[in-house]
Amino acid sequence: MAVLDIVKAGAPVLKEIAAPIEKIDGELKRLLDNMAETMYAADGIGLAAPQVGKSIRAVVIDIGDGILELINPRIIFKEGAVVDSEGCLSCPNLYGEVERAETVKIVYRDRRNKQKHLTAKGLLARCIQHEIDHLDGVLFIDIAQSIRLEEAKKG
Ligand SMILES: [Zn+2]
Structure with missing residues (x-):
């Protein structure tokens, strides 16, 4: 495995609509x-x-419960609204308050090409919405109610 370079805000690839994945290959x-x-x-x-510079619809998430890989994720239901703080690896040291749905249901494919459904609340729901926004060319700083700079923290 390899650590890839993370593209930072301002790069055109972060503003593109990412392409659906048609083949789950090596x-x-x-x-x-x-x-x-x-x-x-x-x-x-x-x-x-x-x-990481690839304009395709793939996401990885781990909020502490193990790795979750989402291929072609799509939100099929959302409910409620919560405002909370977010950061982004593409926006170092920036944090902001973002309104997200409280609960989301998604459909996606896993790496075995199985279609899966997932209902998420709380931090996982927020993270899923943040990452799916990336696939649609949206950064949290585009939709945040307020943005602040914090030097020491990571997110
Ligand atoms: Zn992000």
Whole structure:
């Protein structure tokens, strides 16, 4: 596995609509492995493929419960609204208050090409919405109610 370079805000790839993944092959599985390695190395809880320069619809998440790999994730239901603080590995030292749905239901494929459903609340729901936004060219700083600079913290 390898730690990849994380693309920073301002790069065009972060503003693109990422392409759906049609084939789950060895190359994609290697990318997912490397994305996880990169996320852990950066102390992050989520990373989307555009953040490593690949404009395709793949996401890795680990909020402390183990790795979750989402291929072509799609939100099929959302409910409630919560404002909370967010950061992003592509926006170092920036934090902001972002309104997200409290609960989301998603459909996605796993690396075995099985279709899966997941209902998420709380931090996982927030993280899923943040990462899916990356696939649609949206950064949290684009939609945050307020943004602040914090030098020491990681997120
Ligand atoms: Zn992000």
